[in-house]
Amino acid sequence: MSACLPISEGWDDRAHPVNDDGHQGRAELARACGELWQAAIRTYHADASASWRGKHVADADEAFEDLLGDRRLLARLLEPFGLDPDVVGDAMLDMLEAGDRWNGNSSRPEPPYAL
Structure with missing residues (x-):
């Protein structure tokens, strides 16, 4: 995961053969x-x-620690899409917690509106 390439350095692809x-x-x-x-x-x-x-x-541990920490790896992955790593990271954590609730392993109380 830490091998992500910096995309903001202005790579010029005009000479790439795909342009043909x-x-x-x-x-x-x-x-x-x-x-x-x-x-x-x-x-x-x-x-x-x-x-x-x-x-x-x-x-796995590197991604999880990043998700719980400063989310630098996630930010690097989301940069080409212009997405906010905090918003996406929070959504990922919500999905992980929702999966635990679905399996009956909730680490926090159910919201009052849950079925």
């Missing part, structure tokens, strides 16, 4: 890059979720 394909090539590259970043965010959440459940694997 015109708009279609650039659209295909953009789609592939978006899917790659989305997969990285899913992996971050899956690792944090595994650590939450006590399954300590490879980078």
